[in-house]
Amino acid sequence: MGKELELEKTYIEDLYRVTTSLQKKDFVNKTEWKDFVPVIEDDTARFLQLILQMKKPVNILEIGTSIGFSATSMALTAREYGGTITTIEFDPTAAAQAKINFIRSEVDSIIQILEGDACQIVPELPDASFDFIFQDADKRIYPRLLKDCIRILRPGGILAVDDALFPVMDLDPKWSEQVEAVHIFNRLVADSSKLNSTLLPIGDGIIAAVKK
Ligand SMILES: C[S@@+](CC[C@H](N)C(=O)[O-])C[C@H]1O[C@@H](n2cnc3c(N)ncnc32)[C@H](O)[C@@H]1O
Numbered sequence: 030m031g032k033e034l035e036l037e038k039t040y041i042e043d044l045y046r047v048t049t050s051l052q053k054k055d056f057v058n059k060t061e062w063k064d065f066v067p068v069i070e071d072d073t074a075r076f077l078q079l080i081l082q083m084k085k086p087v088n089i090l091e092i093g094t095s096i097g098f099s100a101t102s103m104a105l106t107a108r109e110y111g112g113t114i115t116t117i118e119f120d121p122t123a124a125a126q127a128k129i130n131f132i133r134s135e136v137d138s139i140i141q142i143l144e145g146d147a148c149q150i151v152p153e154l155p156d157a158s159f160d161f162i163f164q165d166a167d168k169r170i171y172p173r174l175l176k177d178c179i180r181i182l183r184p185g186g187i188l189a190v191d192d193a194l195f196p197v198m199d200l201d202p203k204w205s206e207q208v209e210a211v212h213i214f215n216r217l218v219a220d221s222s223k224l225n226s227t228l229l230p231i232g233d234g235i236i237a238a239v240k241k
Pocket residue numbers: 066067068069092093094095096097098099100117118119120123145146147148165166167170
């Protein structure tokens with residue numbers, strides 16, 4: 030990370046250190062299982078909460094639960110207006126830990142975990158059944174699931190996708206397949222006639238799109 034970007038990140042985190050409702054560091058420290066796929070950054074979590082506060086989506090879908098940090102963070106906002114979250118995870122250890130974390134944060138009553146492969150589950154979900162989708166699973170499935178994500182979103186619904194800046198980040202070459210998939214995905218979203226979108230440099234980059 031460049032020096033200027035590092036300073037920006039530190040500045041932003043210092044600003045919100047006191048008021049952020051759920052800090053990633055605390056959440057991870059309290060999580061018993063440590064061998065999980067990394068979760069979103071605090072600024073990404075705040076951004077998702079902000080969209081939820083603005084749009085108040087009732088039916089929220091998350092693809093990629095891990096230990097449940099992003100789902101818990103969104104749930105803390107969604108429960109204020111009666112929103113519910115469905116989150117998909119195929120790793121049973123991650124799903125079990127997420128359940129423990131949801132109970133600890135007292136948000137388990139509004140989160141349902143679907144255990145299984147998103148590539149099988151998402152195509153089975155009904156048309157226009159979600160107001161908000163947060164995509165954060167394996168990047169290689171982003172392009173494949175885009176059509177279905179658009180199909181299951183209501184018109185006016187929002188698609189938010191993490192790690193959109195992978196193509197310009199200094200990542201280990203072992204991530205090259207993921208990087209390529211994110212680039213293909215970004216192009217598809219930017220060119221889609223069904224979405225209005227922009228890519229924001231929050232966390233590792235987030236594409237936010239509204240279904241027309
Ligand atoms: C980046 S982590 C999710 C982090 C989480 N959203 C958070 O910020 O708290 C990605 C998760 O997606 C899961 N995953 C990857 N591909 C999947 C698939 N095809 N179906 C279901 N889950 C998948 C992985 O097991 C991993 O736990």
